[in-house]
Each structure stands twice: as C-alpha cells, then as structure tokens.
Amino acid sequence: MSTALVRPTSLRLAEGQLTHLERVEVDIGLAQSQWDSYCDTLATWGFEPVRVPGDDDLPDQVFVEDAVVVFDSPAGRLAVITSPGAESRRGETDAVAETLHTLGVEHTRIDLPGTLDGGDVLKVGDTVYVGRGGRTNAEGIRQLRELLTPRGFTVVGVPVTKVLHLKSAVTALPDGTVIGHPDDVDEPGIFPRFLPVPEHGAAVVVLAPDTVLMAASVPRSAELVESLGYRVVTVDVSEFEKLEGCVTCLSVRLR
Numbered sequence: 001m002s003t004a005l006v007r008p009t010s011l012r013l014a015e016g017q018l019t020h021l022e023r024v025e026v027d028i029g030l031a032q033s034q035w036d037s038y039c040d041t042l043a044t045w046g047f048e049p050v051r052v053p054g055d056d057d058l059p060d061q062v063f064v065e066d067a068v069v070v071f072d073s074p075a076g077r078l079a080v081i082t083s084p085g086a087e088s089r090r091g092e093t094d095a096v097a098e099t100l101h102t103l104g105v106e107h108t109r110i111d112l113p114g115t116l117d118g119g120d121v122l123k124v125g126d127t128v129y130v131g132r133g134g135r136t137n138a139e140g141i142r143q144l145r146e147l148l149t150p151r152g153f154t155v156v157g158v159p160v161t162k163v164l165h166l167k168s169a170v171t172a173l174p175d176g177t178v179i180g181h182p183d184d185v186d187e188p189g190i191f192p193r194f195l196p197v198p199e200h201g202a203a204v205v206v207l208a209p210d211t212v213l214m215a216a217s218v219p220r221s222a223e224l225v226e227s228l229g230y231r232v233v234t235v236d237v238s239e240f241e242k243l244e245g246c247v248t249c250l251s252v253r254l255r
C-alpha cells in the first residue's frame, strides 16, 4: 500500500495566512470532518494516511504539502524539506522531517535565504515546474535544481503572480496534460500541453492511472475531466478553500 502524509487541522485554522482572498468565517468542526473524509478517501484509494503530529499553534499545518516534496527516480527516493516563504509557517517543517525519519525516508533541506513552498512544485514526469511567486524565491529554485539535476530531473521556473502557489493555478492529469483556469496562469505556453478548465481551483490529485480526486466546488471542471475518460472522485474541502487551500495541499502522497 502507498502512504500519504497528512497533518490534522489546527484549531486556529481560521488564523491561517491569506494572500489573495478576503478572510471569512471558518467552521472548524466542518473543517475537521472534511479532513476526516479526505483521509478516508485517500485510504479507499490505497493511500494509508500517516499523521504528522499536530500543533494548534501552527494555523496552516494542515496544508502539509507545503512542508515537503518527494521525488522518486532510479537513484532512489529523495524527500526535500522545504523552506516556507511565510514566516508563520517555518515551524511546520521539523515534525514533518521527524515523521519521514520514522518512515525511513531519506531527506534533505532547502535552506534560507532560499524559500520554497511545496505548493509551488508541480511534477510532470521528469520535469519539475517550480512557481516563482510570493512564497518561493530564485535561491529556493536554484537549490532545488542543484539537488534534482543529478537525479535526472529538469527544473523549470514558472512566474506566479495571480494566485498563491503554482498548484493553486495548475495541476496535471495522469497523462501529463496541465489543467488550470486561464485567468490564474501567468504563462500557459510554458507547458507542452495546457487545457483550460472553467473554474478556479480545479486541481487534481492522481489517485490511480485512471482516477483523480477533485474538489466538490468545481463540478464543471470535473465533468470536463470525466469527458476525457477519467474517473473523478470528489471531496468537499470548502473550509480549506477559504484559506487558499485545495485538494493537493492536504497530503503528500508516497507511492
């Protein structure tokens, strides 16, 4: 069975970072039950959820994808502990590193002055697109490139100015087609195959070669993905979307 790192919802989720959205009321009980359903869905699709211990003083901790990125190549598995671009999120990485250690996963780090959020990293085959925006800087991209080039990856920097993270704008279907709402994407021409979708936040998590997970808030985009021959499983992540989260940022999948 594959595993998925997840981290519980902080009771202070409503105080999480906001960049492009207005702050609105968050229902913490609903957030917790949405998180449970999200974890159950991953388990149903073969990803055993592994919990990183929570700390309520880290409001954004549930967005565990930002704290680590995992790369598999013929050279083996490498987990890269990130260097979060928001100061309030810098305390999130140590517990993630400790959990990886207990799983026996080798890891290294991006160091300051480099900053890099996992939400800015989109892997498509051996190409690694990295969003250069409010959270990830040039030095963070440089360090990641230095780590990954010897492992056979090509790191491509992508300007991100319209949304929080690269993966707030684009994600990739199992066939490598990059999807996103055109208004959120600075440079769609950078991707070899780009498919516009009708809704903002229409991210996909690949559950299986023919199956993706999408948010309940993007039904027209889900219909479009289904029309391309994929099965779409949906989860409601409304309380996390209020904090600029989406289906990708709530887990790190280790296949």
Ligand code: GLY
Pocket (backbone or CB within 6 Å): 016, 017, 018, 019, 060, 063, 086, 089, 164, 243, 244, 245
């Ligand atoms: N609320 C998620 C973030 O801004 O990092």
